[in-house]
Amino acid sequence: MKKLLKDPFLHFILIGVILFALFRLVNQTTETKNTIVINDFDIENIISTWEMQWKRPPTEQEIQNLINVNLKQEIFYQEALKMNLDHNDEIIKRRLSQKMQFLSNDIAAMIKPTDADLEDYIQKNKEKYLTPYSYSLYQIIFSPDKRDNNLKDATDVLNLNKNTSFEEMKSKGDALPFNYHFTNINADELALQFGTQFSEALVNQELNNWVGPIPSGFGYHLVFITQKTKPELPKLEDIRKEITRDYEYDYQKELNESIYQELKKQYDIRIDIKSPDFDPEFVKYLQEKLNN
């Protein structure tokens, strides 16, 4: 039952029933054959279109002319419909199929996702929303600006200072405009400061020990990681806007597809290609593919 309630097609049907009922209520009086009613809405439309183009309201004479033009178009349009002139017109086809799509988009937009829907969506698209790694760490740099062999210096300091205090360790590196101690800095921010090579190298380093040397664009670093937070899924509240946008976009696509598939079931699609240019195997393949 729960699954059925979530079925986009069911939503579609329910909304359809409601709209149908509304439509009957509102339109009881105007549905007579061969009557054309020009109402406030139409005239407003005609006038605003004119104003857009000419940047002034039309005169009475012009209004009359405009109505005439519209009337002519409407009558020809009605008659053309009766004569089926709209059939197999490529432009009309394209336009109408587009309108079908807009319709389903409108319907998708009517259904606002619940928190449960969004939570579910986050779970299904985990990798897209995972936060980056985050660290608390100390770091010192051995810069080539000031040393002949900064790699060797870094290695020596590492080997000789397994148990040196943080206070003392601070002065072993070179003065560059970076923090010695970072608290809860995420890998993206680290990458902006030191480059991606550095931030990526931190993932596999052991905690609570001086490790390195780790290269960056500024030289070799020794790093002491006190805390590492693995990527995690953010709370819905923190990314609600983003999730809602993504969800609605996906839902729209899903509904579009489901309506199409439902409609397609009503049709028997036959491939009737006899041209010798085509391999019969290919025609068979097409036949199978298109009916799935």
Add this chain to the structure above:
Amino acid sequence: MKTLKTILLTLLFFSILTNCKKDSENKSETELLTDGVNHEKTSEILYFENKEAFFGETHLHTKYSLDAFIGGNRLNASQALKFAQGEEVLLESTGKTMQLKRPLDFAAVTDHAEYIGEMYSVLSPNSKAYNNEQAKSLREVNGLEEGLKLFVELVVKNNRSSKPQHLEFYEGTMSTMSAWEIMNKQTELNYKPGKFTTLHAFEWSGAPNGGNLHRNIIFRDTIVPDLPVSYIEANRETELWEWLDNISRNGSSVLAIPHNSNASKGMMFDENMPNGDPITKEYAEMRQKYERTIEIMQIKGASEVHPNFWPNDEFANFENAQSLENYSGRSFEEKNFVRYALKKGLQYEDELGINPYKLGFNGGTDNHNGLMSNVEEDNYSSGSHGYVDATAQDRVKNTVDGWAKAYDINPGSLTGVWAPRNTREDIWDGLYNRETFSTSGPRMKVRLFAGYEYKDSYEDYNSFVKDGYAKGVPMGGDLGVDLEKTPKFLVWALKDPMNANLDRIQIIKGWYENGELFEKTYDVAVSDNRLKTDGTITPTDAKVNLTTGEFDNSKGSANFMTTWTDPDFNPNNKSFYYARVLQLPTARWTQWDEIKEGVKYPDNVAKTIQERAWSSPIWYSPK
């Protein structure tokens, strides 16, 4: 069940169609958007007491720019802004995917205001003009040749004439408003205070007779007018400023950023106003009020200096887009360049009491393919304009119509803004206060302060910067006058961690003395002990491997931090000082094309370049 479904669907279709005619308008573009825009919580916005450098784009075109659309761009503002945040995008015209190596901190989409209404019609199946022949031909353009024909017909003949007009299928103001609304909504939806800032913006594309006077218009907040202003309504910069004045009275905070003075045919910094009279005090006031920075470099060349007029500047030969002079009747003139304008501004200040060219520096790409700040030399595989330079094979032989050879184009430049937080207000205020710098692509950072009470040297960066603000002014500011004392300058630069080391920092000084304009360049910090006793410098011998593209990082410096005093300081001269930071040589994008794509560029195309950053100037203005 089957038939019931069919009936219901059909009924639904018809009932909605008859009753909700109005409803389906705008859906093609707005479908991705939700109505309620509420930004995520602001509590986590990081605050930097001594400000931080944020990098971003201030000049980019999407499919809402007619010329970009013709060039095959099918990205909208939202997609371009996603790209700026590090996501991968697909370029429909070539089927290639592109991605930045590092996300940006902020960005503005600046579509040409002229034809966004027309583009709305072209892109919205429900618009009246959607099936107009010209609109259709725009949608159906396929490839360079067809595009070029349409481009010349619709853009060149029209927009570069002295009186531009709308295209034949323009539906009126409403369509322009619709387009502007869509653009603003997409800008709004991508704003993540503290993480990624988007700015509402557009480009006014005035180019009377092909002389480039374009300005990007950038807003501080969401108080934007119903409509942007275009070259069609405002024919010259003076009319643009009047419009800006008008919307400012209605609550907007807004900036105009000029670009490509190098291609302005002498008009960007002309001695005369549009009406032919010499520049007046009122003109200078309006200009300084709205034009706070200039885009000193972009894909169509750097506008700082040109070797023809600055033969003694050994670094002037840099991305000058030399073939600009072969198209649209342009020629290089000294007065098209920013350093000239900065000097000339001092003279105006003396004569009129106000400096019309008090310009800080920012950077942009002007990319027409939707790729925000795609500035890295080794990531230029899709070019910058669309069909014309989308592949290496195109770039070897094609000309960006009316502008320059594709190989003279460069990947553009970045804006750096010093701001306490990455929010719209703070980024915009940084631009307004000119606490900005531009880089030719790499994310190097530069700081410059001037004051009278600084120490001769500093132990660490934090006390250096703290003093910088406490006892003086940052880049973009005015050093107060104290005739008894000599000012000191705090100069600092940090390399891009993912690019080459630094070569040196120079200070470029311009001044006005006894009715004449002067300039001088000082090398204030140099790597590898290359400063000789006579004050000259041995050029760097750092090489680039032309078969692998690798640069030599055994040379150069990661960081400079120094206090500098002007040895020629004269307290009575109006002057300006700006810093130029040079990087060690790296491979130019054309070399990367040769390495990766096996193409061959003409011999006169530079194989290596020295990327650089320019700080906004500090002015000193004794009466």
